[in-house]
Amino acid sequence: MSTTTLTKPMLKIENLHAWYGESHVLHGINLELAEGQLITLLGRNGAGRSTTLRSIMGMVDRRTGSIAINGEEFITKPAHRITPDGRIGFCPEERGIFASLTVEENLMLPPAVGADGMSIEELFEMFPNLANVRKRMGTRLSGGEQQMLAIARILRTGARLLLLDEITEGLAPVIVKTLGRVIRDLKSRGYTIVLVEQNFRFAAPLADRHYVIEHGEVIDTIESADVESSMDRLNHYLSV
Amino acid sequence: MQEMSNTTTDIGEFEENTGEPEHRTRSRIWQGIFWVALIGFLLIAPALLYPVFVMQLLCFALFAAAFNLLIGFTGLLSFGHAAFFGGAAYIAGHALKVWGFPPLLGIATGTLFAAALGWAVGSLAIRRQGIYFAMITLALAQIVYFLVLQLPFTGGEDGLQGIPRGHLLGFIDLNQPLAMYYTVAAIFLIGFLVIYRIIHSPFGQVLLAIRENEPRALSLGYNVDRFKLLAFVLSAALAGLAGSTKALVFQFASLTDAHWQMSGEVILMTLLGGMGTIFGPVVGAFVVVALQHALSGIGSWVQVVIGGTFIACVLLFRRGIVGELARLLKINSL
Amino acid sequence: MDPMIRLILAQGMLGLNNGVFYAMLSLGLAVIFGLLNVVNFAHGALYMLGAFLALILYSYAGAWVGLDALHIGFWPALILAPLLVACFGMLIERFMLRRLYKLDPIYSLLLTFGVTLVLQGLFINFFNASGTPYPGMPESLRGVVNLGFMMFPKYRLFVIIFSIIVCFAVWYMIERTRIGSRLRAGTENPELVKAFGINVPLMVMLTFGFGTGLAGLAGVLAAPIYSVSPLMGANLIIVIFAVVVIGGMGSIAGAVLTGFALGLVEGITKVFYAPAANTVIFLLMVIVLLVRPNGLFGRQS
Numbered sequence: 001m002s003t004t005t006l007t008k009p010m011l012k013i014e015n016l017h018a019w020y021g022e023s024h025v026l027h028g029i030n031l032e033l034a035e036g037q038l039i040t041l042l043g044r045n046g047a048g049r050s051t052t053l054r055s056i057m058g059m060v061d062r063r064t065g066s067i068a069i070n071g072e073e074f075i076t077k078p079a080h081r082i083t084p085d086g087r088i089g090f091c092p093e094e095r096g097i098f099a100s101l102t103v104e105e106n107l108m109l110p111p112a113v114g115a116d117g118m119s120i121e122e123l124f125e126m127f128p129n130l131a132n133v134r135k136r137m138g139t140r141l142s143g144g145e146q147q148m149l150a151i152a153r154i155l156r157t158g159a160r161l162l163l164l165d166e167i168t169e170g171l172a173p174v175i176v177k178t179l180g181r182v183i184r185d186l187k188s189r190g191y192t193i194v195l196v197e198q199n200f201r202f203a204a205p206l207a208d209r210h211y212v213i214e215h216g217e218v219i220d221t222i223e224s225a226d227v228e229s230s231m232d233r234l235n236h237y238l239s240v
Numbered sequence: 241m242q243e244m245s246n247t248t249t250d251i252g253e254f255e256e257n258t259g260e261p262e263h264r265t266r267s268r269i270w271q272g273i274f275w276v277a278l279i280g281f282l283l284i285a286p287a288l289l290y291p292v293f294v295m296q297l298l299c300f301a302l303f304a305a306a307f308n309l310l311i312g313f314t315g316l317l318s319f320g321h322a323a324f325f326g327g328a329a330y331i332a333g334h335a336l337k338v339w340g341f342p343p344l345l346g347i348a349t350g351t352l353f354a355a356a357l358g359w360a361v362g363s364l365a366i367r368r369q370g371i372y373f374a375m376i377t378l379a380l381a382q383i384v385y386f387l388v389l390q391l392p393f394t395g396g397e398d399g400l401q402g403i404p405r406g407h408l409l410g411f412i413d414l415n416q417p418l419a420m421y422y423t424v425a426a427i428f429l430i431g432f433l434v435i436y437r438i439i440h441s442p443f444g445q446v447l448l449a450i451r452e453n454e455p456r457a458l459s460l461g462y463n464v465d466r467f468k469l470l471a472f473v474l475s476a477a478l479a480g481l482a483g484s485t486k487a488l489v490f491q492f493a494s495l496t497d498a499h500w501q502m503s504g505e506v507i508l509m510t511l512l513g514g515m516g517t518i519f520g521p522v523v524g525a526f527v528v529v530a531l532q533h534a535l536s537g538i539g540s541w542v543q544v545v546i547g548g549t550f551i552a553c554v555l556l557f558r559r560g561i562v563g564e565l566a567r568l569l570k571i572n573s574l
Numbered sequence: 575m576d577p578m579i580r581l582i583l584a585q586g587m588l589g590l591n592n593g594v595f596y597a598m599l600s601l602g603l604a605v606i607f608g609l610l611n612v613v614n615f616a617h618g619a620l621y622m623l624g625a626f627l628a629l630i631l632y633s634y635a636g637a638w639v640g641l642d643a644l645h646i647g648f649w650p651a652l653i654l655a656p657l658l659v660a661c662f663g664m665l666i667e668r669f670m671l672r673r674l675y676k677l678d679p680i681y682s683l684l685l686t687f688g689v690t691l692v693l694q695g696l697f698i699n700f701f702n703a704s705g706t707p708y709p710g711m712p713e714s715l716r717g718v719v720n721l722g723f724m725m726f727p728k729y730r731l732f733v734i735i736f737s738i739i740v741c742f743a744v745w746y747m748i749e750r751t752r753i754g755s756r757l758r759a760g761t762e763n764p765e766l767v768k769a770f771g772i773n774v775p776l777m778v779m780l781t782f783g784f785g786t787g788l789a790g791l792a793g794v795l796a797a798p799i800y801s802v803s804p805l806m807g808a809n810l811i812i813v814i815f816a817v818v819v820i821g822g823m824g825s826i827a828g829a830v831l832t833g834f835a836l837g838l839v840e841g842i843t844k845v846f847y848a849p850a851a852n853t854v855i856f857l858l859m860v861i862v863l864l865v866r867p868n869g870l871f872g873r874q875s
Contacts, residue, residue, distance in 0.1 A: 080771055082772070100756065157770075364863050370680075371683060378812055379859055390849060499868065504687055539700050543692075544695035544699075547687075550687060551670065555670060
């Protein structure tokens with residue numbers, strides 16, 4: 001399948017290396033996705049999936065290679081310019097809900113990066129649970145509420161490229177189901193999404209393409225149409 | 241901010257038993273050279289410099305070495321060490337002058353007092369970590385300062401004057417400059433050797449482990465608080481030894497010895513010489529005392545220079561003189 | 575009124591007057607510590623700098639520009655001096671402290687200690703070490719007011735009310751506004767705040783400037799009360815450290831309340847046993863360390 005290479009990529013990463021202090025954690029990641037697509041980064045814990053997202057965000061000590069967003073080079077940008085210039089929304093693995101801020105304050109914290117962000121009302125409609133706890137402090141939320149808040153927070157900013165790290169981790173099946181509905185909804189609204197997932201059953205029906213990462217490198221790329229025929233390979237990659 | 245992972249490794253570059261044998265041999269050779277130079281200096285110094293000046297150097301060098309036991313080898317920043325130095329000076333002075341103690345007993349009294357005070361201050365301060373530890377020691381030392389200022393026997397603003405030097409062991413007249421000098425040199429050397437032994441004992445290795453990674457030391461089953469407290473008491477006692485000796489040499493104990501600025505000066509000596517090095521505090525004390533002598537004509541500009549040196553050390557020169565030297569010589573401990 | 579109660583109330587008012595400075599300084603210290611994890615030893619020296627700037631603006635600045643008759647008075651100084659101190663603070667942050675954030679926080683304590691010595695040494699060289707009275711107290715604040723139990727200097731009453739308003743405004747700004755929520759978020763997780771596109775280094779610099787500006791403001795307020803001396807901040811900062819250990823630096827309101835309360839306690843101690851007045855705060859610190867090591871408002875670590 002070569003449909004993807006025909007459209008211009010929105011995000012294109014080439015030969016990305018990253019370091020935490022002295023330790024070299026990414027060894028040349030290559031991936032790309034077009035506007036409106038959803039890709040997943042699969043792999044075992046510690047393979048470098050989260051680090052790939054954190055590298056895009058400039059949250060590593062050092063990075064080299066190329067990260068192009070809509071053709072613009074981002075590798076040399078200072079960390080605080082990345083989100084506004086790339087119109088990125090980042091949802092970190094630990095969710096990053098601020099304990100000393102209320103739900104509303106958390107929601108209002110990230111500055112807008114584009115004009116067409118969702119309104120608070122729209123967000124509360126999408127995540128009704130949050131509307132009931134809007135004055136509550138961030139510490140006093142359940143895991144599911146925290147995750148919804150973390151997603152809602154970046155949708156308000158008008159970001160178009162969403163980097164979502166392990167959003168289903170540790171959540172009850174019913175909430176995972178809700179999140180799946182949300183992601184599908186977002187995709188239909190034209191958002192471009194990179195999903196780091198452990199839960200392949202959650203990711204499989206959503207994704208256009210899967211990248212398998214191991215030891216800081218992309219070791220395999222599987223188009224969604226080929227998933228069925230590649231199940232053996234996938235099981236091998238993801239087995240513990 | 242959040243990135244504090246390599247905090248402790250930067251305090252000093254001292255690490256025992258790392259590197260290949262050749263490395264260690266070179267380390268030993270250089271340490272030997274420093275020991276020879278130090279002892280040679282102690283022997284011939286009175287022929288080159290004013291004995292009183294050298295004795296002042298030695299008192300501060302011992303004070304700084306005692307302080308280094310905490311900051312360099314346990315990772316604790318005490319901002320109140322003047323309390324032990326100055327407090328011991330007053331107690332030793334009082335014992336010598338009013339109670340008529342012989343010199344060594346007077347010094348021992350001051351040292352014991354500093355140890356007891358160190359136990360009291362230390363057991364309070366170790367209840368908090370890091371930067372709070374520094375603030376608590378500073379505040380507690382301020383209580384000692386106010387006591388020194390207000391108690392009836394201390395002479396208030398004038399300090400405790402007219403402390404007699406007396407006769408060492410009953411027959412050596414310490415009013416003889418050379419007799420006094422070699423007594424001080426011996427006290428310094430003994431104190432310094434004690435510190436050297438502590439650093440290289442199993443106890444000292446545990447302290448290093450605490451400095452490098454306190455949670456890990458805790459999880460290995462060490463009673464971290466007890467080790468910290470003992471290190472604090474030892475450091476306070478040795479600082480008291482230095483202060484008592486200084487009171488005997490100069491025959492008075494003054495408020496400046498107990499003032500927070502003195503706590504700052506001993507930090508500077510250690511920082512400038514090299515925190516966590518063996519000889520650094522001695523070198524740092526020599527440089528700072530010599531600097532103060534050289535600049536004594538310019539009044540309070542000295543304070544500006546001292547402050548500027550502080551800033552420069554922290555920004556550009558965190559290894560200190562001896563630390564940088566060790567790095568140039570590619571050895572681990574000096 | 576019972577003379578004893580009258581005495582307690584009177585000393586309480588004077589104590590509250592000192593508490594104003596404890597509160598404003600520990601507030602600034604807490605704001606800075608929260609975001610930067612820096613204990614600013616120079617806070618006392620910057621308070622001194624604020625007082626001296628007020629003095630200089632009134633007595634010297636005019637002559638320096640050739641206008642001998644020009645005295646820049648208290649009200650302009652109340653705005654100008656804190657701004658100048660804040661600028662000075664921001665320079666320190668930008669060119670010195672910023673290089674130390676990845677190291678153990680004791681290095682920034684030592685750096686600001688060095689700054690303290692430099693400032694103090696400079697002012698001792700150029701001004702009288704034992705203090706200069708500030709001549710610029712505004713006419714409208716001279717005189718006394720009758721509080722019923724005592725005649726209280728009008729200026730001191732103004733200082734108490736003014737600083738309560740300032741402390742409340744700062745608290746409100748940090749706990750209740752959008753800017754404040756960014757600050758609190760930055761305190762918790764600066765890396766993520768940066769990833770949201772907020773210029774954290776700039777925010778850190780402005781916060782340091784703001785905290786030091788508060789110290790400068792306290793200095794201006796202090797100038798007409800105490801004589802302006804190079805050492806006025808040095809002894810104060812140690813008391814402030816004790817206040818901060820007692821209150822814990824984790825809470826803005828906690829820092830302010832502890833400051834006022836300890837001023838009050840100190841004043842009332844004067845009634846019962848005057849010699850203990852300058853150590854009572856330190857003794858309270860000892861008690862707090864024994865019973866609540868993390869401080870009254872401290873978070874469990």
